[in-house]
Amino acid sequence: MLEPPIMEDEGERAICQKYANRIRAYGLRHLRDGEGAQDLVQLVLLAVLEARRAGRIEDPSRFESYVFGTCRNMAMDMRRGELRRRNLAERATAGLPEGYEPEWPQVDRARLEHCMRELEPRDRAVVMATFVEDLDTDEIGHSMKLSAGNVRVIRHRALARLQACVQGGEA
């Protein structure tokens, strides 16, 4: 059973602020599910804070590695369905420092749609096939008669343009 926090200090809040987005980004890559990624944040942060409170982190100078390892193992458990995550995540939230609220700023959807329209048709097709249709690089290359290397170059250049565009630059 999860215990309430023994102490809620600035240090814990700072840890949460520092690692929440890193854990969430990891979760999005490995779980492909925004809700799952947010659950992962709560679970990992609580596990790390509990280990810190209990003095179980043997080498504090390798704290980042401890967080990363915890994150990797919990994401693996979630993928295998070994964590009944929703209940645990809700309980984990109660064990995090008071005043800590994760923030997930979203990309402005209208702006993103505008930026997508500004892309070249082929670039847009590669981006949509990758992230909306969930096709892998080889599948996209096959359907668009491009080499896998070409798909990768088109994709990362298109994403760089999109990123600049959504941040207010030019597509």
Add this chain to the structure above:
Amino acid sequence: MSACPKPVPFETLVALSTGDLAPEEAASVEEHIFSCDDCAVASDRLARLVGGIRELIPPVLSHALRDRLVAKGTRVLHTPVEASIPARARFAPEVDLLVHVLRADLSRADRVDLELVTPEGAVRLRFEHVPFDAKTGEVLIACQRHFEAMGDDPIFRVHALESGEERSVGDYFVHHEWR
């Protein structure tokens, strides 16, 4: 905070997000991101962009994506549309998404492109390599409620590439009622 001496290149972050890195390299990059403030910011920015893209509903849907949207609870109104025959579609309050099912013989198509054309004949936007179902001869156009702000109903102009030759499949007209 000192700057990262060896920032992860943007293309590597992209390859990480698409699963294109070898497992050992992916693990090494991910561990670095956890320990590096600069790279964590860059990774988070990309994750937010990719997350935003994943939430988009593309103007042309594959049948698999349409099925996933329906399975998630999206309420879809399908409107069959034949080339050159005007159709009507009403965005009733209980509908989340209009899907116009453009029908044609696409059995020999290697690739399908779509243009959105203004009533005056100007190409407003071109989509290449759009999803299509060769067997059923269908291209699925997704129309969202906020498209009302785009003004006049566009003409959907479909082209098919067959054995290296482009063929004009037809123009499709849908009159939208937004209420």
